Amino acid sequence: MDILDSLNPAQRQAAETTSGPLLILAGPGSGKTRVIAHRIAYLIGVGGVYPRRIMAVTFTNRAAGELRQRLDGLLGRSAGELTLGTFHAICARILRVEGEVIGLDRNFVIYDDDDQLSAVKQSLAELGVDSHRFSPRGVLSAISAAKSQLLAPADLPSRGYADEVARRVYERYEVLLARSHALDFDDLLLRTVKLFQGQPPVLAKYQTRYLHLLIDEFQDTNIAQYQFAKLLAAKGRNICVVGDPDQSIYGWRSADIRNILSFEHDFPDARVVVLGQNYRSTKTILEVASRIIAANRQRKPKELWTENPAGAPVSLLEAESEEEEARLVVAEIERLQKEGVPLRECAVMYRTNAQSRALEEACLRFGIPYKLIGAVRFYQRREVKDVIAYLRLLQNPSDTVSLMRVINLPPRGIGNRTQEELAARAQAQSASIYDVLHKVREPGEQAAPSPLSLRVTRALLEFLGMLEELRQAAQEKEVPEMMDTLLERTGYERFIRAEEDGEERWDNIQELRSVAAGYPPGQGLTDFLEKVGLVSDVDNLDGVAEGVTLITLHQAKGLEFDVVFMVGVEDGVLPHFRSFPNPDQMEEERRLCYVGMTRARHRLYLLRAYHRNLAGMSVANPPSRFLGDVPRRLLTTSTSATEAPPPPLPLVQLREGDAVTHKVFGQGVVVSTLPIRGDQQVTVAFKGVGVKKLLLSLAPLSRLDEGG
Numbered sequence: 001m002d003i004l005d006s007l008n009p010a011q012r013q014a015a016e017t018t019s020g021p022l023l024i025l026a027g028p029g030s031g032k033t034r035v036i037a038h039r040i041a042y043l044i045g046v047g048g049v050y051p052r053r054i055m056a057v058t059f060t061n062r063a064a065g066e067l068r069q070r071l072d073g074l075l076g077r078s079a080g081e082l083t084l085g086t087f088h089a090i091c092a093r094i095l096r097v098e099g100e101v102i103g104l105d106r107n108f109v110i111y112d113d114d115d116q117l118s119a120v121k122q123s124l125a126e127l128g129v130d131s132h133r134f135s136p137r138g139v140l141s142a143i144s145a146a147k148s149q150l151l152a153p154a155d156l157p158s159r160g161y162a163d164e165v166a167r168r169v170y171e172r173y174e175v176l177l178a179r180s181h182a183l184d185f186d187d188l189l190l191r192t193v194k195l196f197q198g199q200p201p202v203l204a205k206y207q208t209r210y211l212h213l214l215i216d217e218f219q220d221t222n223i224a225q226y227q228f229a230k231l232l233a234a235k236g237r238n239i240c241v242v243g244d245p246d247q248s249i250y251g252w253r254s255a256d257i258r259n260i261l262s263f264e265h266d267f268p269d270a271r272v273v274v275l276g277q278n279y280r281s282t283k284t285i286l287e288v289a290s291r292i293i294a295a296n297r298q299r300k301p302k303e304l305w306t307e308n309p310a311g312a313p314v315s316l317l318e319a320e321s322e323e324e325e326a327r328l329v330v331a332e333i334e335r336l337q338k339e340g341v342p343l344r345e346c347a348v349m350y351r352t353n354a355q356s357r358a359l360e361e362a363c364l365r366f367g368i369p370y371k372l373i374g375a376v377r378f379y380q381r382r383e384v385k386d387v388i389a390y391l392r393l394l395q396n397p398s399d400t401v402s403l404m405r406v407i408n409l410p411p412r413g414i415g416n417r418t419q420e421e422l423a424a425r426a427q428a429q430s431a432s433i434y435d436v437l438h439k440v441r442e443p444g445e446q447a448a449p450s451p452l453s454l455r456v457t458r459a460l461l462e463f464l465g466m467l468e469e470l471r472q473a474a475q476e477k478e479v480p481e482m483m484d485t486l487l488e489r490t491g492y493e494r495f496i497r498a499e500e501d502g503e504e505r506w507d508n509i510q511e512l513r514s515v516a517a518g519y520p521p522g523q524g525l526t527d528f529l530e531k532v533g534l535v536s537d538v539d540n541l542d543g544v545a546e547g548v549t550l551i552t553l554h555q556a557k558g559l560e561f562d563v564v565f566m567v568g569v570e571d572g573v574l575p576h577f578r579s580f581p582n583p584d585q586m587e588e589e590r591r592l593c594y595v596g597m598t599r600a601r602h603r604l605y606l607l608r609a610y611h612r613n614l615a616g617m618s619v620a621n622p623p624s625r626f627l628g629d630v631p632r633r634l635l636t637t638s639t640s641a642t643e644a645p646p647p648p649l650p651l652v653q654l655r656e657g658d659a660v661t662h663k664v665f666g667q668g669v670v671v672s673t674l675p676i677r678g679d680q681q682v683t684v685a686f687k688g689v690g691v692k693k694l695l696l697s698l699a700p701l702s703r704l705d706e707g708g
Helices: 009-016 032-045 061-079 087-102 113-127 136-148 161-179 185-198 200-209 223-233 283-293 322-338 353-365 382-395 400-406 416-429 433-438 454-474 479-490 492-497 502-515 523-533 583-597 625-629
Strands: 022-026 054-058 083-086 109-111 182-184 212-215 239-243 271-275 314-319 346-350 370-372 548-552 561-566 600-609 612-614 617-619 635-638 659-662 666-676 679-686 690-695 701-703
Touching: 009 032, 009 271, 022 032, 032 054, 032 061, 032 212, 032 239, 054 061, 054 087, 061 083, 083 087, 087 185, 087 200, 087 223, 087 523, 109 113, 109 185, 109 523, 113 136, 113 161, 113 182, 113 400, 113 416, 136 161, 136 185, 136 223, 161 182, 182 185, 185 200, 185 223, 200 223, 212 223, 223 239, 283 314, 283 583, 283 600, 283 625, 314 322, 322 346, 322 353, 322 561, 322 600, 346 353, 353 370, 353 548, 382 400, 382 454, 382 479, 382 492, 382 502, 382 523, 400 416, 400 433, 416 433, 433 454, 454 479, 479 492, 479 502, 479 523, 492 502, 502 523, 502 690, 561 583, 659 679
Parallel strands: 022 239, 022 271, 054 083, 054 212, 109 182, 212 239, 314 600, 314 635, 346 548, 346 561, 370 548, 561 600
Antiparallel strands: 612 617, 659 666, 659 701, 666 679, 679 690
């Protein structure tokens, strides 16, 4: 059987074009992942290219996993040597091997967003800059934007005091990272580009190895990512990029739409293949989305078409408030359930995370299970980050952020004043806090101006001794076994289990332990920490239990559902009010609307509220200006759902010790109750879920002895 038999003519053309630069313009639902997989299979099976000579780059681990699965189906194990992963994962791998020539420790740790923010706050404090005047989050965003453009601190513009502060904090931030042998996400790209630019033999090695480079979601690349690609492909020029300018929605994250728009200028001999056939959406949904995106100027016009049926008109539902908007969504989901639509095939999408509040309350009130994407992620939960911080110290004890996180966790008598003293000594000595700990016994270190007490010195030395003991054990034990030893030796297991919701937090730690299964002693710890450090929020979406998906429009990209509800389709929300004065940002808002609409297969609902609370204020937003581009014949407008919302579940007064059941959390026992303004706050310990505090008016709870 021909590898390309299942492809349409345009897809086949893209797969068969195997030499020279290639731009594949892939509309939503056009089967781009299928094309990439079949093109790689064609290179290997027909072109005779060894898998190890091919690099395929994606933007999420989830996308990489899907592509790997397709390749396994096409080629079996012969594709095993293919380099496939995200930009960050591939660059981290290169730096582990080659980074020493530019002064990197091979055991560098990767700082996530929280770690980076901690480093920025420490930098501000060391420089004496008021963090209330200069937002740490804003400064971090400025640093990230600079790195994505390959700019060093000295390259930043100097237009006033704010720019000077950003430059100084950037410099100090880099010192702290270097002292901790740490890289942030942006460094993974920046350092790899600098490595290639400054070490021609290293670049030549990778140019010779990789004869073919494929990049998915090319419209989302930033300057550093595109420079990485151009350097790698400069010799063989077999670069294939796949993307769609109409789906470029990450400008706020430094994605540069100009990369895909100027690809033909950078590679004048590039061939262009347009994938215009949509396999996902109905004709009506596709036409509505096409009418909206056509108003943009920064795009490459293409005709989208489908052989799917016309389907139902797009529904525009108008509500009085965001609470009623949420009730309309719930009512329609209830109706769709009766028609046989699974909850997992329903998604509610919104422009900002704050909009999820009313939707969550409505789902709880009417007993609709849901999964909230973008809430506190598993790897961001406190207890998980604590254990990971300990593990990172075993790999790299110079990691100051991790050390300061756990030095007094569980409490061991090393308070804030001592930690500040350690940080001051580290700054004065241009050393890591780990280095400072090794010197606390030296007489000179106990002198004025800030001597350490005998009790504190003993606590610090006990902590250091424990750390050294665990580091030695990490060389001998597999990662799960090492975690057991760590949790016991540090006392963290006893500490976390003693908390009110300790069993739930302990379950999360055990889940982390299961992720670590199979990682051997030594290098296995580095590999494990790199894996968890590069996980994104939607990577594990498929593993979440049955329920309606609540998700932002930005996070929904790359996903698809039978039914999509887009709420807040109003001027000021979508498009967001911050985009009004900026034409480029307004075009990105229009692309965001387009992306949301094209996630839907069969049904699309657009909802707006006449009045909405935004930032603590009640506002009356007009309908989104994007709706003005949609012909009326494609919409059905209603001020209410097709059925009235189901009545709230009856309020049943509960007492301590009552056995109860909840539609989402299952069975549990009431731990305590508290009357609140005509309502009742109930604390329930659920089996396998943990302790939850619920308002009885919002939570579908019933006693088990009442048939629940």
